[in-house]
Amino acid sequence: MIEFQDVSKIYHGKDSETVALKNVHLTIHDGEIYGVIGYSGAGKSTLIRMVNALETPSSGKVIVNGSDWSTCNKKQLRHFKKKIGMVFQHFNLLESKTVFANVAIPLILDGWSKDAIKKRVTELLDFVGLTDKVERYPNELSGGEKQRVGIARAIALNPEILLCDEATSALDPKTTEQILALLKRINQEYQITMLVITHEMGVIQKICQKVAVMEKGKIIEEGSVFDVFVHPKHPTTRDFVRTVIPDGLSDQLESFKNEKGQILKIEFADQTVSAPIINQLIKNFPVTVNILYANMSEIQGKRVGHMVIQLEGEQEAVNKAINYMKHLGIYLEEA
Numbered sequence: 210m211i212e213f214q215d216v217s218k219i220y221h222g223k224d225s226e227t228v229a230l231k232n233v234h235l236t237i238h239d240g241e242i243y244g245v246i247g248y249s250g251a252g253k254s255t256l257i258r259m260v261n262a263l264e265t266p267s268s269g270k271v272i273v274n275g276s277d278w279s280t281c282n283k284k285q286l287r288h289f290k291k292k293i294g295m296v297f298q299h300f301n302l303l304e305s306k307t308v309f310a311n312v313a314i315p316l317i318l319d320g321w322s323k324d325a326i327k328k329r330v331t332e333l334l335d336f337v338g339l340t341d342k343v344e345r346y347p348n349e350l351s352g353g354e355k356q357r358v359g360i361a362r363a364i365a366l367n368p369e370i371l372l373c374d375e376a377t378s379a380l381d382p383k384t385t386e387q388i389l390a391l392l393k394r395i396n397q398e399y400q401i402t403m404l405v406i407t408h409e410m411g412v413i414q415k416i417c418q419k420v421a422v423m424e425k426g427k428i429i430e431e432g433s434v435f436d437v438f439v440h441p442k443h444p445t446t447r448d449f450v451r452t453v454i455p456d457g458l459s460d461q462l463e464s465f466k467n468e469k470g471q472i473l474k475i476e477f478a479d480q481t482v483s484a485p486i487i488n489q490l491i492k493n494f495p496v497t498v499n500i501l502y503a504n505m506s507e508i509q510g511k512r513v514g515h516m517v518i519q520l521e522g523e524q525e526a527v528n529k530a531i532n533y534m535k536h537l538g539i540y541l542e543e544a
C-alpha cells in the first residue's frame with residue numbers, strides 16, 4: 210500500500226518558490242493500478258518520485274508498505290528501493306549496452322550469480338517478447354521495443370510496486386496499446402501495485418481502476434475510473450474525460466440551443482444502457498424525440514452512452530417524459 214499523508218512539496222529557487230504539491234492525501238491499495246492525470250506542471254512527477262525516495266516531502270509523510278523511508282538508514286533504504294521498479298517516458302537505457310546487459314543491470318547490482326542472471330534475463334525477455342533481440346543495442350530498437358526492455362529491467366527484481374512515469378507518451382497509438390496490455394498483464398500475473406502518471410485519459414481508461422486528477426499541486430478529484438469518467442465533477446476532469454468520451458455538448462451546444470423544443474443531454478450507464486428508452490418515450494407520451502447526437506463508450510468493461518435529444522410536445526407531456534427518465538435512473542441535463 211502507498212499512502213500520501215498530507216504531503217506538500219515546495220521547491221525553493223533563488224528568489225522564488227514553487228509549490229509543487231499541496232496537502233496531498235492519497236491511498237493506493239495493494240494490487241491496484243492507480244492513475245494520476247494532470248496537465249504539465251500539475252505535480253505528477255514530484256508525486257511519483259516521492260514513492261521511491263527520489264524526492265523528499267517538505268511536509269507530510271509518504272508511507273510505502275508500512276514504512277516511512279525518510280526514517281530508514283542506508284541499508285534499509287537500499288532494501289526498500291529494491292521493491293520498487295520504475296518505467297520512464299524516455300526509457301533511460303544505456304546505449305552502449307546490449308538488451309541483455311540493460312536488463313541485467315539491477316541483478317548485477319543486487320549481486321546475483323552469472324548463471325542466475327542469464328536465467329532471469331532470458332525469462333524476462335521471453336515475458337516481454339524480445340527473445341530475438343537479446344544481443345541488439347538500444348539504437349537498433351523501435352520505441353516500443355526500447356520500452357519493453359525498460360519494463361523487463363524494472364521488474365527484474367520482482368518488485369512489489371511499479372511506477373510508470375508517462376511510460377507511453379513517446380509512443381505511437383498502436384505501440385501504446387501493446388505496452389499498456391503488457392503493463393496490465395504484469396499487474397494481473399504478478400499482482401504488482403502500479404502507480405501510473407500520464408496526461409492522456411486514454412491510458413487511464415485502458416488500464417487503471419482508480420484515478421486522481423491533479424491541478425496546481427492539488428488532487429482535485431479522485432475515485433474509481435468508472436465513477437470519475439461517468440460523472441466528472443471538476444471542469445478540468447470534464448475536459449480530460451471529453452478527450453476520450455465526447456459528450457456531444459461541447460462545440461455544438463450553442464446550435465442545439467436554437468432548436469425548437471426541449472434539448473436534453475442524457476447519459477445511460479449500468480442497466481439503463483440496454484433499455485429501449487427512446488421507444489418507451491414515444492410509446493408512453495405524446496412527444497416527438499429527435500436524436501441530435503449519440504455515442505457509446507466502454508469503461509472498465511461497462512458501457513456508457515451519451516445522447517443529446519430534442520423533445521417536442523405540450524409542456525406537460527415533455528415534463529412527464531423527463532420525470533419518467535429520471536425515475537428510470539437516467540442522468541440528464543437540460544441544455
Ligand SMILES: Nc1ncnc2c1ncn2[C@@H]1O[C@H](COP(=O)(O)OP(=O)(O)OP(=O)(O)O)[C@@H](O)[C@H]1O
Binds near residue numbers: 229247252408
Ligand atoms: N527540481 C525542481 N526545482 C524547482 N521547481 C521544480 C522542480 N521540479 C519541478 N518543479 C516545479 O514543480 C511544479 C510541478 O512539476 P512536476 O514536474 O511535478 O509536474 P508534472 O505534472 O510532472 O509536469 P510534466 O507533465 O510537465 O512533467 C512545476 O511548476 C515545476 O516547474
